[in-house]
Amino acid sequence: MLMTSEWAFILDEADHLSEMILSSEQAHSLRKAYDAVYSDKELVAQINAFGRMKEQYEDVQRFGKYHPDYHTIMKKIREQKRMLDFNEFVAALKLAENDFQDLLDQVSLLISHSVSQAVKVPVSNPFFANSAGGCSTGGCGTGGGCSCSA
Template sequence: MMMTSDWALILEEVEVLNTMIRSSEQFANLQKAHEAIYSDAALVREINDFQRMKEQYDDVQRFGKYHPDYQTIMKSIRSKKRSLDVNDKVSALKLAENDYQDLLDEISLLIGKTVSEAVKVPVSNPFFHAESSCSSGGCGSGGSCSCSA
């Protein structure tokens, strides 16, 4: 592919957009929440313990209830996950991640709609998804779609 002045302009605009995203409040909140978690040694140990427990959980899932440690591992993974979920720093990180993802979804939709109204943009939030596709449940909903695709 040949580099043209159009591509150079697009790359410049991408850099501007990247700078805007990185200077957003959502990005700052995400960084702050991430730093709060990974500066807490006890919480990092708890997360690492949970990761090790997840590996055991994956092994148990291969055999299901026939695995000899099925009950023990299932109970302990649930309690470890619950303990992490109720941690204020972890929940703050999850909220910050969701806010940041919403920002990225909005930007993707704006870029997609700039190209064409027919562009399908995958988004994680159903609110944005409803705006970006057929309002009757989608074209794959068994023929009930009323959009003019």
């Protein structure tokens, strides 16, 4: 592939787009929420403990209810997850992550639809999936296997 002026222009525009995304309000909120979570030593310790518990949970899942610590680990993992989910900093981080993901989904849809309306783009938000020609329009590619109007 030869580098042409058109390719150079596309690369410059891609760099400009990434700079705009990184300087967006959503990116700033995500960085701020991330810093709030990971600057709290106690919260970081809880997250690390949850990570270790997740490893035990995965081990228990291999054997199911026949694992000797099944009930204990299942209860502990739910308690730790609930404790983390109710933490205001973790909740703010999750919201900031969702907002940033929505921004990335919107950009992906704009770029893909500038190429062709038929381009399928995986998005995390069902609102964007429907506006992009999702299953409700028969565009799922299963030939109606999912009960859409193909």
